[in-house]
Amino acid sequence: MPQDVLLDTYDAIVVGSGATGGWAAKRLSEAGLKVALVEAGRAVTPSEFTEHMPAYKLKYRNHSPEVLRTRPIQRQCYACMEYNYEWFVNDLENPYSTPADRPFTWQRLRVLGGRSLVWGRQSYRLSDVDFKAASRDGYDVDWPFAYKDLAPFYDIVERYVGISGAAENNEMLPDGQFLPPMKMTCGEITLRDSVKKKFGRTVTMGRTAILTQPHNGRAACHACGPCERGCRTFSYFSSPFTTVKDALATGNCTLITDAIVSHVDMEPGSNKARGVTFVNRTTKETKQVRAKAVILCAQAMESSRILLNSSTTEYANGLANSSGMLGHYLMDHAVGGGASGTFEDLKTLPNANPPHRPNGIYLVRFRNTPATGKHPHFIRGYGMQGGSTPEFDMGAQGIGAEYKKAVKLGTYGVSLGAFGESLAKFDNFCEIDPNLKDAWGIPALRISMAHGKNEADMMRDAGGTAAEMLEAAGAKNIRVTTGVEMPGMAIHEVGTARMGADPKKSVLNPYCQSHDISNLVVADGSGFVSSACQNPTLTMMAICVRASDHLIERFKRNEV
Amino acid sequence: MRLLSQEATQPALASSPLFNRRDLIRAALFASASAALGPAFSFGQAVDSGLTAAARGEDGAAFLKDPNWKLAFLNDQQNETLIALGEVIIPATDSPGAKDALVNRYLDLLVSAQPTEFQQQFVDALSFMDSASQDQFAKDFRALSLEDQISLLTPWAYARKPSHWGGEHPDKAEPAQEHFERLKALIAAAYYGSEIGQKELGWGESSDHDLYNDCGTSATPAKPIHITPHKLTHK
Numbered sequence: 001m002p003q004d005v006l007l008d009t010y011d012a013i014v015v016g017s018g019a020t021g022g023w024a025a026k027r028l029s030e031a032g033l034k035v036a037l038v039e040a041g042r043a044v045t046p047s048e049f050t051e052h053m054p055a056y057k058l059k060y061r062n063h064s065p066e067v068l069r070t071r072p073i074q075r076q077c078y079a080c081m082e083y084n085y086e087w088f089v090n091d092l093e094n095p096y097s098t099p100a101d102r103p104f105t106w107q108r109l110r111v112l113g114g115r116s117l118v119w120g121r122q123s124y125r126l127s128d129v130d131f132k133a134a135s136r137d138g139y140d141v142d143w144p145f146a147y148k149d150l151a152p153f154y155d156i157v158e159r160y161v162g163i164s165g166a167a168e169n170n171e172m173l174p175d176g177q178f179l180p181p182m183k184m185t186c187g188e189i190t191l192r193d194s195v196k197k198k199f200g201r202t203v204t205m206g207r208t209a210i211l212t213q214p215h216n217g218r219a220a221c222h223a224c225g226p227c228e229r230g231c232r233t234f235s236y237f238s239s240p241f242t243t244v245k246d247a248l249a250t251g252n253c254t255l256i257t258d259a260i261v262s263h264v265d266m267e268p269g270s271n272k273a274r275g276v277t278f279v280n281r282t283t284k285e286t287k288q289v290r291a292k293a294v295i296l297c298a299q300a301m302e303s304s305r306i307l308l309n310s311s312t313t314e315y316a317n318g319l320a321n322s323s324g325m326l327g328h329y330l331m332d333h334a335v336g337g338g339a340s341g342t343f344e345d346l347k348t349l350p351n352a353n354p355p356h357r358p359n360g361i362y363l364v365r366f367r368n369t370p371a372t373g374k375h376p377h378f379i380r381g382y383g384m385q386g387g388s389t390p391e392f393d394m395g396a397q398g399i400g401a402e403y404k405k406a407v408k409l410g411t412y413g414v415s416l417g418a419f420g421e422s423l424a425k426f427d428n429f430c431e432i433d434p435n436l437k438d439a440w441g442i443p444a445l446r447i448s449m450a451h452g453k454n455e456a457d458m459m460r461d462a463g464g465t466a467a468e469m470l471e472a473a474g475a476k477n478i479r480v481t482t483g484v485e486m487p488g489m490a491i492h493e494v495g496t497a498r499m500g501a502d503p504k505k506s507v508l509n510p511y512c513q514s515h516d517i518s519n520l521v522v523a524d525g526s527g528f529v530s531s532a533c534q535n536p537t538l539t540m541m542a543i544c545v546r547a548s549d550h551l552i553e554r555f556k557r558n559e560v
Numbered sequence: 561m562r563l564l565s566q567e568a569t570q571p572a573l574a575s576s577p578l579f580n581r582r583d584l585i586r587a588a589l590f591a592s593a594s595a596a597l598g599p600a601f602s603f604g605q606a607v608d609s610g611l612t613a614a615a616r617g618e619d620g621a622a623f624l625k626d627p628n629w630k631l632a633f634l635n636d637q638q639n640e641t642l643i644a645l646g647e648v649i650i651p652a653t654d655s656p657g658a659k660d661a662l663v664n665r666y667l668d669l670l671v672s673a674q675p676t677e678f679q680q681q682f683v684d685a686l687s688f689m690d691s692a693s694q695d696q697f698a699k700d701f702r703a704l705s706l707e708d709q710i711s712l713l714t715p716w717a718y719a720r721k722p723s724h725w726g727g728e729h730p731d732k733a734e735p736a737q738e739h740f741e742r743l744k745a746l747i748a749a750a751y752y753g754s755e756i757g758q759k760e761l762g763w764g765e766s767s768d769h770d771l772y773n774d775c776g777t778s779a780t781p782a783k784p785i786h787i788t789p790h791k792l793t794h795k
Binding site: 041056059061063064083352 | 653670754775
């Protein structure tokens, strides 16, 4: 690295090194552009992975008071543990506010790779039923492109990342470039066959960014289980050991860590961005880095926060916000509807030893499809994730030797939980809280979001259909949940800088380029027009590659 | 990045509605403590190592076997009651029991770090064991014969249908039942979360396995054990 990397002028700055930022850096630097990849956190090395460490080696066995004290919000994420909580932001240093009656849980990582280190890895394509949903049901607007426009970029991403899964030829969930699927348990096969036979619905093996065979220099999964604590064989996709590594290998990409971007800098007297200002995480010094183009991949609300904090005389309400839409149309999948039970006829015993398959099953959306027609109570739909495995029964009755035996006999559990579409609404938004700053003096967000009647009706329906399907498959002891959890719980937040063809009604054009400022691109989940019901990361990556390739073409034509 | 200064000025969180002044003071104390941890960290990491104890490879269970181990929260009587109760609920059989697994030592630490309400419930439940024992046998629980201990606990241990999901029961439990179930759940979590308990469940040292077999073939996976004491208290 040169003595002072900040004196260079780069072709492009990429802000954020997660699932999308890694792709932008890889794509642009492999095309020969000079890239500065700016990450708010520190670098991560495999030596700090803890996936093979048994829980009894944790002092508090995952109930550390330090997690409780410094991560009261982050710990609501299942992946934030005594093992790895330092990867998650310290809530004391990274505050945000919400209206009292509109709680939102915001899960963030600030380390190289961001949430790609701990993500759930479920990877599903959206279909034209999603991209053109407004044309079907009249709610809101269609995406500014169709499935066929994004399909080649899904192909690129899947071929590189390695997605294991099974083709189903289902119009709601397009097939992709799959590695062999993982295997189902007996309980899952029972459920899959019953659901297909009695309801005509499709249960497929979870499509996941985990390798089932060696792929692009990475080893197949060794089934130890807890991917969110790292993977020393790099068998699940995380950006530091794939896209970012490739970007750095080109020699065209400079990585700047511990650099918390506060705002985008504009070239005085022009309508062009000239770089970003950041605060050094450890020294708190403020510095600038310059480039011909700025690409924000900081996470949906973080990217919007940067733009809202970049106001100028010309853009008094936030940079690139002539539409007034910046920060609005925040979405996060509705979760909470589902059911669980037990298969009493299945006698397989639980076992504490691996293999632990880090994946579950997926029930493809069946509400409001072209085949099933219009549902009377809600629009759009939900998919379900779940699984069926034998589990130890710590709740067994009795004491003594009999209790010890009952624990080991266990129960064969089965569960399904819905992820429902979160309708895009102007009134779900984030803005700058004028009275709140983070530990680096950067104005923090006020997030105001609530799920509505459509999401509530959808989760109530999901509880009922899940229970019905479990019962039909022969499950007993069925328990149903029908509520909607607080927004943020799905950790699928998207929107706040929506794409669109009309500059008056959207922030970004169909290539994630700002309508207002031609050399500013936002290529993370911010641009989503609707949330659909599929886990969003695969689509974010495909959109980012499409946006990056478009920017590369503009560089080639000297348009930047 | 070049680090010009290592002044660990604690962040200003002044106006956050989420955090009060006590949090700020605690945060400041923690910052200086981690900066003083010394040679395990490089200079650049000293402000905020960014590494958990687990990521540094520390064995957090070492305190359990420390020859100078001392109680952190319980008094001696409560500790002895807990040891006795643990050994009745999860005795040594052909495998070691709760006493060998040092269930009392882990629970003493766990409870020491919990909110006051949790601590009070735990202590009340232990006291209840003695008062019930005094009522029936005119002795504290730890002084009873094993036979009498079993006789005291049995009505509570089989009172209601077992719950496999979420700890919910159809009927509201009696206070005696609640005290017993609270302690049983924590003792079970502490036992099965220990190295001895994990081995009782079949856990071995190896982490490398072929990927997961299909239904009808040999191996079937189990989910990692994950027990949350907080939830067990809110029935």
